[in-house]
Amino acid sequence: MHGGGNVMRGFGQGYMTYGHGWMGFLPLVSHLIFFIVVVVLAVIFMRRHGAKIRTNQTQNDPALKILRERYAQGEIDTEEFNQRKQDLSN
Numbered sequence: 001m002h003g004g005g006n007v008m009r010g011f012g013q014g015y016m017t018y019g020h021g022w023m024g025f026l027p028l029v030s031h032l033i034f035f036i037v038v039v040v041l042a043v044i045f046m047r048r049h050g051a052k053i054r055t056n057q058t059q060n061d062p063a064l065k066i067l068r069e070r071y072a073q074g075e076i077d078t079e080e081f082n083q084r085k086q087d088l089s090n
Contacts, residue, residue: 061088063088064085064088067081067084067085067088
């Protein structure tokens with residue numbers, strides 16, 4: 001198969017490696033953009049979901065529940081409630 005009609009003659013020769021210009025980079029760039037979008041969406045999702053998990057853990061904390069009950073019953077004032085709540089959050 002010798003002659004000018006053979007387009008794929010080997011690596012580095014012919015139409016398969018030359019002649020694409022910037023269009024050869026289009027699949028690479030589109031995959032890179034897709035990957036970046038997936039990572040950004042994953043980070044956004046984890047931040048929102050993580051905040052919900054932390055909120056649920058805080059609301060279900062037995063020490064905070066007791067503290068809220070004591071405040072609701074008038075055993076402690078607002079200043080003491082806020083101070084103890086801050087202590088428990090740390």
